[in-house]
Amino acid sequence: MSGYCRATYRCYDEKADFGKKAQGIAVGLTVGSWTDLPEARKAEMEKHLGKVVSVTEVPAAESPTGERYADIVIDYPDINFSRDIPALLVTVFGKLSMDGRIKLIDLDFSEDFLSAFPGPKFGIEGVRKQLGVENRPLLMSIFKSVIGHDLPNLREQFFRQALGGVDLIKDDEILFENPLTPLEKRVEACMAAAAEAKRETGQELLYAVNLTGPTFKLAENAKRAIRAGANALLFNVLAYGFDALAELARDPEIHVPIAAHPAVSGAIYPSPHYGIAAPLLLGKLMRLAGADLVLFPSPYGSVVMPKEENMALKDALTSDGLPLRKSFPVPSAGIHPGLVPLIHRDFGLDVVVNAGGGIHGHPLGTAAGGRAFRQAIDAVLAGEPLREAAKRHDELRAAIEAWGIKE
Amino acid sequence: MSGYCRATYRCYDEKADFGKKAQGIAVGLTVGSWTDLPEARKAEMEKHLGKVVSVTEVPAAESPTGERYADIVIDYPDINFSRDIPALLVTVFGKLSMDGRIKLIDLDFSEDFLSAFPGPKFGIEGVRKQLGVENRPLLMSIFKSVIGHDLPNLREQFFRQALGGVDLIKDDEILFENPLTPLEKRVEACMAAAAEAKRETGQELLYAVNLTGPTFKLAENAKRAIRAGANALLFNVLAYGFDALAELARDPEIHVPIAAHPAVSGAIYPSPHYGIAAPLLLGKLMRLAGADLVLFPSPYGSVVMPKEENMALKDALTSDGLPLRKSFPVPSAGIHPGLVPLIHRDFGLDVVVNAGGGIHGHPLGTAAGGRAFRQAIDAVLAGEPLREAAKRHDELRAAIEAWGIKE
Ligand SMILES: [Mg+2]
């Protein structure tokens, strides 16, 4: 409905009258009370009143968890809240989040609400343009370890990753401002390593430096990093709130792609009964707030998210349903070259293959680790089985011997 | 241990080797790898390495939920992270939050980490001083409804609440910047009503106006509100992140008490398996970040938090264990005058009795609703049963007839 943002909840209760509960939410989170309003006042207040769109009850016998629940859909008038994510979340899931077993599973934004969000500044197309890479999945790598390491060590790690032909290198999300590798010096050292590697690989590379520090200094720190040469940022969105990301993404001087890290999100999405569903939390809201790339737990590694949630998350980042640039999905954790066919099948071309151990742990070293991934990507795009391609490529062969193929 | 911040996790797993899991966390979230480091390097890296303090396994047969779990305690070196809440949370529960059924149940801060946090600027003592009220629980009220109401209406609601003798009045957390009651005009109208009421009651009153808007404008908006006369702020901490609160609390120009609202926190604390426990989320971290008053679901109303969690939360806000001013506990939801004896027994003197419906829904009106609470508080402090006091006080008697007494 135009002028309304829509929230979908899954609400578990053994005996609640879900219709009544839905009405209570629609009134309680908007005008506060309705039935006791004088008729004249109702006419005025109508435009502020939440509307129950649907209540779909599922009895215990038909519920996947064996528990009775209902999906409740409610429309909230835009006129009630400002056009920012904190206002929307506090409206639709502020007090309500504490009211029993209820999970926010989706949000649909009105045109008016959306109009306040430029979304990703680069998105999939923009990131591809920065890198000059069309028509293949991108490859990202993560430093092996960063804490306690000095600049020459980081530079060396960076250089080896870059030599392997990766498109993006990201800081570890747990690297904060520190005397060994302070922000600007780190950017300078790594970008110098990128330039050096480019002379060998001919390849562009984005370095996502971890944006940290006090909330009200984030924009300043981002600009310091950019002035020092940073061409991308990594940001722990959930530790600072979605609005901080939205503000950074909206700032015209922060003209580099932003990669959103899902740190701390596991406190919010995994429970069936509480929290905010992953496709909304790490998908739609990240894209709305302006993340150009979004990391999330892959369905392949040890840090697991159910496959259907992963696919819904991908859809939220890339669907045409939102009038915003698309965010690059970056399924992370447990990725090795033998998974590339599966990643390609699940995510298509527009995915960032992101590896840490699968690059640094390569038997022939870090640069070979990157090459093995690039060989795997090329094989998959050529429709060639990895085992065939491995016959021509030492690096891919060694990777497959180490970690196998999963198809 | 000096120089380390300590995290306590509850980890559920049917068959994990919890000792090994704990080691994996301590290494994985700090230096990344340990056993494969050369001995010379280990000496250097030792100071960055996390330490397993204890692993307490509870077999399924002895577990309250019937599920096997372990409480894992790990010390993280301060040297690894900057002295802010996002850095600490990302370090101890960033990636780990996504790694299976694991909940962050407590944090202990090192002296060095704590030294970066001034904590609440006022705290319990400071708020009492502002109000000139010693030795009794404070009384707070909430507007009945705010959305769609204009300034004269809000002013009138405010005035009636103030006449009843409440000490604090808070905005509804869902009231955002809007053309009917914009921030500065709202503050002016309500503070004028407060002054008018004071001529009748002789009483000081704090008005916590809802601080909203873009993250990077929060400090500016707070100062605008203060310039317009605001003498307190309400803040939806979880919607913006703890660090935004810490920055506001640290700003010398924001010299008014801040009340933290728990909106959206129900997405994080209620699950036994995931998230961050309420006493940490709404207790210790709120106090660390500088909340002078903290609202949280009372154990009495419809929005329920288990009693023992409520008590642990209260302890976190008020214990002498932290070298910070104490935060006022504000148990909220479902509060009526007949609950005052119970609130006093559970929370003692240093509590804010916070009511919405229990004031506005009073049979004799809003001002009578406030008076009934004040009468109940006086009776409890005098050791007089409410039923006795009600014989002398029409307002208290009407309240008890409407809602009863719970002792
Ligand atoms: Mg990492």
Ligand SMILES: [Mg+2]
């Ligand atoms: Mg409210």
